Amino acid sequence: MAHLRTEGICKNFGGVRALHNVDFSCARGEIHALLGANGSGKSTLSKIITGVVAADRGTVYINNRAAAIHGPNDMFAQGISAVYQELSLIPQLTVAENILLGQEPTRLGGINSKAAWKRAAEVLQTIAAKLDSEIPLHVPVRSLSSAEQQLVEIAKALAREPEILILDEATASLREKEVQVVFEEVRRLREQGCTVIFISHRLEEVFDLCERATVLRNGEVVATVNLAETTEQDLLRHMLGEVASVDSLSVPAPQDRVVLEVKELSSASSFQRINFQLRAGEILGLGGLQGQGQSEVIQAIYGARPYTGRILFEGQEVQIHKPAAAINSGIVLVPGDRHVEGLALQRSVLENVTLPSVAHRSRFGLLKMGREEEVTAGVVERLQVKVADVHLPVNTLSGGNQQKAVIGKWLLTQSKVMLLDDPTKGVDVQARLEIYRSVEELCSQGVSFLLSSSDNKELIALCHRVLVMYEGQIVAELAGEELTEENLVAASMRITPGVKGVS
Amino acid sequence: MEERRALEPTFKERAERHAPLLMSVVVFVLIVAVNRFLQPNFFNRFVIRSNITTFLPLIMAAIGQTMVVLTGNIDLSLGSIITVVNVVIITLFGKMPEATGLQLAIPILVGVLVGLLAGTVNGFLIAKLRLQAVIATFASNLFWMGLALAVLPVPGGSVPWDLSSFYRSWFLGLPMSVWFLLLVMVFWALLRRTRLIRYFYAVGGNASNAYRSGIRVEWILIGAYALCGFFAGLSGLALTLDISSGDPLVGHPLTLSSITAVVIGGTLLSGGSGSPIGSILGACILGLVRNIIFFANVPPFYQDFIFGVVVIIALIVSSLGARRRTA
Numbered sequence: 001m002a003h004l005r006t007e008g009i010c011k012n013f014g015g016v017r018a019l020h021n022v023d024f025s026c027a028r029g030e031i032h033a034l035l036g037a038n039g040s041g042k043s044t045l046s047k048i049i050t051g052v053v054a055a056d057r058g059t060v061y062i063n064n065r066a067a068a069i070h071g072p073n074d075m076f077a078q079g080i081s082a083v084y085q086e087l088s089l090i091p092q093l094t095v096a097e098n099i100l101l102g103q104e105p106t107r108l109g110g111i112n113s114k115a116a117w118k119r120a121a122e123v124l125q126t127i128a129a130k131l132d133s134e135i136p137l138h139v140p141v142r143s144l145s146s147a148e149q150q151l152v153e154i155a156k157a158l159a160r161e162p163e164i165l166i167l168d169e170a171t172a173s174l175r176e177k178e179v180q181v182v183f184e185e186v187r188r189l190r191e192q193g194c195t196v197i198f199i200s201h202r203l204e205e206v207f208d209l210c211e212r213a214t215v216l217r218n219g220e221v222v223a224t225v226n227l228a229e230t231t232e233q234d235l236l237r238h239m240l241g242e243v244a245s246v247d248s249l250s251v252p253a254p255q256d257r258v259v260l261e262v263k264e265l266s267s268a269s270s271f272q273r274i275n276f277q278l279r280a281g282e283i284l285g286l287g288g289l290q291g292q293g294q295s296e297v298i299q300a301i302y303g304a305r306p307y308t309g310r311i312l313f314e315g316q317e318v319q320i321h322k323p324a325a326a327i328n329s330g331i332v333l334v335p336g337d338r339h340v341e342g343l344a345l346q347r348s349v350l351e352n353v354t355l356p357s358v359a360h361r362s363r364f365g366l367l368k369m370g371r372e373e374e375v376t377a378g379v380v381e382r383l384q385v386k387v388a389d390v391h392l393p394v395n396t397l398s399g400g401n402q403q404k405a406v407i408g409k410w411l412l413t414q415s416k417v418m419l420l421d422d423p424t425k426g427v428d429v430q431a432r433l434e435i436y437r438s439v440e441e442l443c444s445q446g447v448s449f450l451l452s453s454s455d456n457k458e459l460i461a462l463c464h465r466v467l468v469m470y471e472g473q474i475v476a477e478l479a480g481e482e483l484t485e486e487n488l489v490a491a492s493m494r495i496t497p498g499v500k501g502v503s
Numbered sequence: 504m505e506e507r508r509a510l511e512p513t514f515k516e517r518a519e520r521h522a523p524l525l526m527s528v529v530v531f532v533l534i535v536a537v538n539r540f541l542q543p544n545f546f547n548r549f550v551i552r553s554n555i556t557t558f559l560p561l562i563m564a565a566i567g568q569t570m571v572v573l574t575g576n577i578d579l580s581l582g583s584i585i586t587v588v589n590v591v592i593i594t595l596f597g598k599m600p601e602a603t604g605l606q607l608a609i610p611i612l613v614g615v616l617v618g619l620l621a622g623t624v625n626g627f628l629i630a631k632l633r634l635q636a637v638i639a640t641f642a643s644n645l646f647w648m649g650l651a652l653a654v655l656p657v658p659g660g661s662v663p664w665d666l667s668s669f670y671r672s673w674f675l676g677l678p679m680s681v682w683f684l685l686l687v688m689v690f691w692a693l694l695r696r697t698r699l700i701r702y703f704y705a706v707g708g709n710a711s712n713a714y715r716s717g718i719r720v721e722w723i724l725i726g727a728y729a730l731c732g733f734f735a736g737l738s739g740l741a742l743t744l745d746i747s748s749g750d751p752l753v754g755h756p757l758t759l760s761s762i763t764a765v766v767i768g769g770t771l772l773s774g775g776s777g778s779p780i781g782s783i784l785g786a787c788i789l790g791l792v793r794n795i796i797f798f799a800n801v802p803p804f805y806q807d808f809i810f811g812v813v814v815i816i817a818l819i820v821s822s823l824g825a826r827r828r829t830a
Binding site for chain 1: 520697
């Protein structure tokens with residue numbers, strides 16, 4: 001009998017299909033991996049099981065009974081505990097307080113601190129005892145290293161004594177030795193009948209720990225396999241499926257002149273020793289699985305994240321320690337989350353587009369409205385932004401046109417390098433193509449792009465070259481003939497390529 | 504991890520954890536010293552009684568404000584709730600002129616309950632209707648202000664003689680106002696061991712992570728505002744016993760003073776760290792600075808100016824502890 005089972009789960013996010021008729025099942029006492037490329041829906045599925053996201057249709061069954069899980073408390077009541085890469089710790093509270101948060105033992109209406117301390121120590125021991133260094137219970141968790149925080153997070157999940165444990169990239173910040181300690185504990189739990197769902201981008205961990213794996217692709221279950229009888233290449237084939245040919249855009253070849261060069265760029269634990277050159281009119285991609293340091297590299301070059309190493313702009317070394325410095329050099333950012341970073345949504349298209357460049361056009365601090373309308377109209381024309389009146393608030397535009405407005409505002413500052421951080425996230429297909437055309441157009445005028453994208457098709461369609469990142473390092477560079485979806489996925493998962501002829 | 508860490512808190516770790524509180528203790532001691540220098544009878548028991556009695560309404564208000572600030576919120580209606588409590592108590596005393604003994608407790612209980620209820624209403628506005636704390640409590644501030652005016656349009660009334668003489672009496676060598684304060688501190692000592700208070704810190708530290716940990720954040724917020732209202736009730740009581748009359752505008756200045764006291768006491772407005780003990784010190788510091796300005800013979804026209812400058816200095820000094828910690 002299946003311990004945990006889902007039936008016909010469907011989920012759309014604003015017209016984009018995330019999950020479609022997902023039937024997934026794991027037996028009691030099984031360690032089951034959930035695999036898939038970016039955007040395959042594995043995170044959405046785990047969030048539906050834990051009640052973070054509500055399914056549009058379909059049912060989650062636990063012990064063959066339909067389970068209504070609408071929030072963390074329902075989840076705990078069903079015996080489910082989850083660990084996400086994104087921690088749920090309270091930085092100011094101590095390790096002990098965090099481990100038992102939400103389930104402190106009480107006595108006479110107050111927290112029984114002695115019992116709480118003992119219980120927290122006991123839970124932490126199951127993991128920390130086998131490590132070289134001990135984690136003190138009394139310190140606030142913000143004073144711990146990220147690996148230690150991750151271990152505390154795992155201990156916190158174990159303190160709930162779950163029957164179903166979901167580990168979603170829970171080992172990402174751990175080193176080999178710590179991973180093994182966690183695995184030992186997970187295996188011990190399995191012996192006690194605990195069911196574990198394991199999500200990890202490290203395939204070797206999947207093969208090490210799990211018995212079976214379910215592979216998702218484009219929101220559908222494509223295979224459930226016995227890992228003992230499966231190779232990495234098989235998994236790759238399942239994740240990839242039939243490779244549809246991508247309409248390549250006619251992006252003109254880049255010039256020889258190098259505009260931006262980074263040397264040995266590193267930033268704490270996010271990324272290490274990144275080297276590349278970006279030429280005039282070149283579109284350079286940063287690919288790989290989500291969260292391998294791509295966004296962080298872009299933030300560093302934009303001055304929004306401290307870094308070590310050197311950044312050379314047009315041959316000159318530049319110190320970029322805040323975004324204003326980047327913008328002054330002509331390096332600008334088009335963020336994926338334009339609602340947060342890119343636009344003042346309630347203000348008009350005109351105000352948004354002209355904002356960064358008003359200083360160039362003002363006289364004695366005053367602006368000529370006619371001139372402002374003129375330059376805005378120019379941008380709207382050039383990028384084909386669909387807007388009835390430039391005085392309308394920017395949030396009346398569609399997602400794609402909003403993104404064009406962001407690109408447009410930087411056009412007016414004569415920027416030379418545009419950093420695109422997942423620019424088409426949540427944008428429909430048509431608008432996507434229009435954004436691509438804008439990029440193509442600017443590229444032919446000599447503007448260079450550094451494009452981080454979780455969408456492999458986008459990278460293939462737009463980029464001259466793609467650097468694939470894995471755990472903060474560049475592990476492959478793909479260009480020309482080699483730039484295929486198959487090679488991209490293989491490189492992102494560090495699978496040895498060599499599965500020619502995927503049909 | 505080359506350096507082995509102690510598994511028990513070391514002296515240095517304790518000191519670092521309490522750095523903001525230590526800073527306000529330092530400021531407090533300095534201010535007391537200056538006050539003593541300017542006012543030789545500062546440690547006279549009648550002077551102490553008078554000081555504590557005067558500071559008590561702000562002390563209670565600051566403790567209440569701390570409850571909501573710990574969760575990362577704020578209460579801009581606190582002063583008006585205190586006013587409502589004041590006019591309710593005075594009006595009830597006016598309606599029962601023959602009351603003696605335990606009957607005198609009825610207006611007091613009703614007054615404190617009104618504070619608790621008012622706080623709960625604030626909590627609902629913020630937690631259930633999802634209004635922003637600053638706006639919601641600013642709006643409810645107007646509401647409580649209007650309510651106080653409706654209950655008692657002009658200042659007046661009085662506290663029965665029995666009660667006000669009881670409040671000025673001594674018990675075991677300590678004035679009643681000091682017993683009042685000690686009682687509240689004991690209450691806090693018990694309260695801080697509850698899950699509710701632990702969850703104030705958790706919600707203020709990171710509300711969405713607290714939610715993910717199974718904490719019912721909405722109810723915790725309502726609890727924080729209810730508790731804040733309860734302390735506003737105690738503040739209104741202390742104020743009424745001190746001024747012995749009703750005034751529909753009396754509590755107003757306590758709102759911003761209570762926030763200032765909370766910050767001087769080392770509690771971060773962003774939530775998640777601090778303690779009402781610091782706020783008690785903060786409230787005393789504000790009161791003592793007023794004393795110092797009076798005894799230093801500052802000309803009346805400059806008193807507010809000097810007060811403002813000293814408060815800014817106190818804020819800077821107490822924020823040093825917090826800043827060192829985040830650095």
